[in-house]
Amino acid sequence: MTAADNQTFGLVCGHHHLYSSLARGMPAPPRTPTGFQEILELVWWRLDCALDLDLIEWSAKLGALNALESGCTAIVDHHESPKAIEGSLSVIADACAEVGVRVNCAYGVTDRHGPAGAAAGLAENERFLSSGGRGMVGIHAAFTCSDDTIAAAADLAARHGVGVHVHVAEGPADTWQQLRGHTADDWWLVHGVHLPDDHDLRGTIVHNPRSNMNNAVGYAQPRRFTNPVALGTDGIGADMLDEFRVAFVRAREADVTVTPDVMWDWLATARSVFPETTGDIVTWTYDVMDPWRLAYTTQIAPTEVVIDGEVVLADGRPTRVDGDEIKAKAAEAATRLFARL
């Protein structure tokens, strides 16, 4: 990917939820979720309601730091915090800028909290994009939105010349048909597990294999789509080499003839959002950054990361921020979050 065998361009996480960085270690839900809908209701929709701007800031800083420590220099983020909507995207953008990682922000609008909640989400996307923020317009998912909300989000995105970042057909109840007629090539369609092969949605499909397995929603079989395919983590860190390996073995489980260059190409797709990452240089602890080797080689880490000409990770440690301090402050924030849950 670059001149030296032990280097790559900056890796891009095609779908992240930086707000979930503090969730690790959270109290168990009131009862064990038995399916995807209950995982949303009992885990994620309780967590996002507990977020305030301070918790969002530390969660984003921790997530950005984890990304940098994994050689990921750019994140396509999807955010929701129903009790702290206004200003939330700027908090995330500022947190990532402080660490030195690129981010594309979107607020996932939804009618789960009534028309006022949907309007506030649209307003936050509008505020952020109008103030020069780098982002897309977010929609949580079609099945939690009215047709009017979807149309308003699509219109807002078109007016700003950006795509829409939306969860699509992740679980069986996550319907996608309402999106028909709205999509465009710059839309960011996340999951697509239950999309039919001949769906007519336009945009990039972002595959999140580890998350899909964790939620038992099924295998997306992304090779069946004619859309471009990118890789994301859906909030489970930003170690894209790891996600590449999971994508590879998940594909092999279904078809043993698959070769890892397919997933290696998926890793590069999200560069369409961050073309400048081809100027970011990551130097790794491993000598030959080749797909076949990397598919079976774990424990590879970056020693140096250069973003926009600046060394932001040296000897495996961040140069702009105190990584230990971020981790300590994030742990304090997590304690506060858990108390609310």
Ligand SMILES: [Zn+2]
């Ligand atoms: Zn997601």
